[in-house]
Amino acid sequence: MSIPEPGQMAPDFTATTASGEVFRLSTLRGRKVVLFFYPKADTPTCTAEACSFRDGYADIQARGAVVVGISPDTVAAQAAFREKHSLPYILIADADHQVSDLYGVWGTHRVQREDGAEVTYTGVLRTTFIINEQGAVQHVFPNVRVHAHTDEVISALEH
Numbered sequence: 326m327s328i329p330e331p332g333q334m335a336p337d338f339t340a341t342t343a344s345g346e347v348f349r350l351s352t353l354r355g356r357k358v359v360l361f362f363y364p365k366a367d368t369p370t371c372t373a374e375a376c377s378f379r380d381g382y383a384d385i386q387a388r389g390a391v392v393v394g395i396s397p398d399t400v401a402a403q404a405a406f407r408e409k410h411s412l413p414y415i416l417i418a419d420a421d422h423q424v425s426d427l428y429g430v431w432g433t434h435r436v437q438r439e440d441g442a443e444v445t446y447t448g449v450l451r452t453t454f455i456i457n458e459q460g461a462v463q464h465v466f467p468n469v470r471v472h473a474h475t476d477e478v479i480s481a482l483e484h
Contacts (some may be wrong), residue, residue, distance in 0.1 A: 328429035328452065331463060335360070335456040336427045339397075343403035351460065357390035358456040359478055362430045363432065364449045366398045366406035374451070375472045379412050381475040388482040390455070391415070397422045397449055425449050429470040436468060455481055
């Protein structure tokens with residue numbers, strides 16, 4: 326599946342949260358959603374990204390948005406990650422990568438790491454979507470660089 330583009334409806338999905346509850350994206354209609362995909366809970370770069378969203382959470386909420394993080398981890402791993410770092414938003418366990426497939430962010434990717442090295446891996450491509458109140462993709466941030474990303478998201482929510 327390809328990455329949804331701005332103007333397209335965001336694919337709806339049902340998945341399990343870190344707290345073991347069933348989550349359906351469409352239940353958030355009427356609110357903006359910051360949907361971010363990250364490769365693995367509790368790794369250095371993913372922790373930096375998740376904590377940055379935690380630290381900017383009040384600013385994101387002030388702009389009428391909800392944050393949802395998704396990785397191909399288990400419910401238990403997501404729960405431990407959420408607890409360890411006091412993450413106030415929804416985390417989704419996507420161990421079978423069905424949601425990542427739906428959003429076109431799962432596969433073999435060639436990316437440049439923070440240190441400048443280029444690597445190839447199979448998994449989630451760090452990507453953030455802003456979904457508007459009607460359920461359409463408003464903005465896509467592919468190949469996210471964690472540094473200053475939350476600020477980029479907050480700025481995009483203002484438009």
